[in-house]
Amino acid sequence: MNPIYLDNNATTQVDPAVLEAMLPFFTEMYGNPSSMHRFGGQVGKYLVAAREQVAASLGARPDEILFTACGTESDNTAIWSALQSQPEKKHIVTTRVEHPAVLNLVQHLEKRGYEATYLGVDAKGRLDLDELRDSLRKDTALVSVMYANNETGVIFPMEEIASIVKERGILLHTDAVQAVGKLPIDLGKLPVDFLALSGHKLHAPKGIGALYVRKGTPFRPFLRGGHQERGRRAGTENAASIVGLGKACELATVNMHEERTRVMALRDRLEQGLLAAIPDSMVNGDTASRLPNTASIAFKYVEGEAILLLMDGHGICASSGSACTSGSLEPSHVLRAMGVPFTYAHGSIRYSFSRFNTDAEVDLVLREMPPIISRLREMSPFREGQEPGMLKSGCGCS
Numbered sequence: 001m002n003p004i005y006l007d008n009n010a011t012t013q014v015d016p017a018v019l020e021a022m023l024p025f026f027t028e029m030y031g032n033p034s035s036m037h038r039f040g041g042q043v044g045k046y047l048v049a050a051r052e053q054v055a056a057s058l059g060a061r062p063d064e065i066l067f068t069a070c071g072t073e074s075d076n077t078a079i080w081s082a083l084q085s086q087p088e089k090k091h092i093v094t095t096r097v098e099h100p101a102v103l104n105l106v107q108h109l110e111k112r113g114y115e116a117t118y119l120g121v122d123a124k125g126r127l128d129l130d131e132l133r134d135s136l137r138k139d140t141a142l143v144s145v146m147y148a149n150n151e152t153g154v155i156f157p158m159e160e161i162a163s164i165v166k167e168r169g170i171l172l173h174t175d176a177v178q179a180v181g182k183l184p185i186d187l188g189k190l191p192v193d194f195l196a197l198s199g200h201k202l203h204a205p206k207g208i209g210a211l212y213v214r215k216g217t218p219f220r221p222f223l224r225g226g227h228q229e230r231g232r233r234a235g236t237e238n239a240a241s242i243v244g245l246g247k248a249c250e251l252a253t254v255n256m257h258e259e260r261t262r263v264m265a266l267r268d269r270l271e272q273g274l275l276a277a278i279p280d281s282m283v284n285g286d287t288a289s290r291l292p293n294t295a296s297i298a299f300k301y302v303e304g305e306a307i308l309l310l311m312d313g314h315g316i317c318a319s320s321g322s323a324c325t326s327g328s329l330e331p332s333h334v335l336r337a338m339g340v341p342f343t344y345a346h347g348s349i350r351y352s353f354s355r356f357n358t359d360a361e362v363d364l365v366l367r368e369m370p371p372i373i374s375r376l377r378e379m380s381p382f383r384e385g386q387e388p389g390m391l392k393s394g395c396g397c398s
């Protein structure tokens with residue numbers, strides 16, 4: 001059975017054209033691009049072309065692109081580099097709604113002698129730029145602010161953020177893993193120093209990422225070893241995946257306008273249909289500044305994991321806004337930072353679309369969701385006026 005896949009912020013299907021571009025590198029083109037012989041050397045030409053494709057899609061120069069193993073490595077590399085190149089600076093500014101690839105590293109660094117400021121967000125998931133301005137210090141080594149949020153799709157005003165941070169001469173990293181391929185980005189105009197992206201969020205395979213490092217930005221490698229990537233990221237190049245990422249970036253750029261419009265129409269139809277059909281439901285996040293493909297919808301009095309289970313029974317894949325930790329279901333750190341009321345946060349579902357979704361799929365989800373929610377509400381231990389503390393036990397996982 002083909003699933004109805006509405007979990008594209010978790011990962012995406014490899015585009016058939018991406019797969020096709022990659023296949024020769026698993027068969028006849030297996031040479032090592034660092035080899036002296038022509039057989040290896042010819043692979044290098046494809047890596048050059050892929051680097052140009054990735055750079056062009058971002059308005060960057062090819063020598064500003066490093067290939068990495070994933071978005072997480074790109075984020076870690078940027079933060080590590082900024083700290084290593086300015087050993088006298090011990091302060092990091094980030095936000096409370098970052099992906100764990102940034103948040104868990106910064107929390108780890110706090111135990112290792114660094115200080116961190118976590119910027120809050122309002123009920124719609126928006127940053128307060130005055131708070132950002134006030135957080136900057138003489139010893140701030142880096143500001144790391146995501147471009148767009150993976151759970152809510154909220155887009156941060158990166159141009160304004162960059163102008164505030166760069167005015168103070170502080171290094172700026174953005175985790176753009178959810179933005180690249182979905183939004184036009186022109187690094188010729190946007191003065192960030194580091195930008196992280198990940199292949200599997202834009203129809204390239206898992207296990208390939210890239211980090212943009214602005215020319216002139218001091219850089220310290222995260223992986224040391226061979227001289228690959230001009231000494232900035234050691235390890236034999238993942239040639240097939242690099243070629244796939246190049247193709248995926250090119251496809252995203254060429255089709256961006258048309259795809260954005262089509263994907264947004266699907267997302268909006270689902271969102272409006274669900275809000276109209278299901279009482280006590282609401283959108284999480286700022287609908288005025290949001291990725292075209294993401295809808296985070298909260299259904300009051302029901303539990304996200306239970307909704308997902310019933311959806312799964314109909315072949316519908318999505319994500320919930322809860323994470324099961326230590327036997328109790330905590331709403332996600334993003335929804336908590338936004339102060340989404342408990343009875344809503346628990347029943348939050350993220351639907352995330354891609355170019356491969358169809359109108360027929362939206363029709364089916366619109367048909368299946370209302371009975372799923374009413375069924376769960378009939379059994380719900382949450383009732384108006386009741387304290388939700390009882391739900392703390394027995395989420396069925398550990």
Ligand SMILES: *Cc1c(COP(=O)(O)O)cnc(C)c1O
Binds near residue numbers: 072175198199201208
């Ligand atoms: C998926 C994701 C990452 C991590 O990328 P990987 O390639 O899976 O390591 C980082 N940041 C955001 C915003 C993401 O959505």
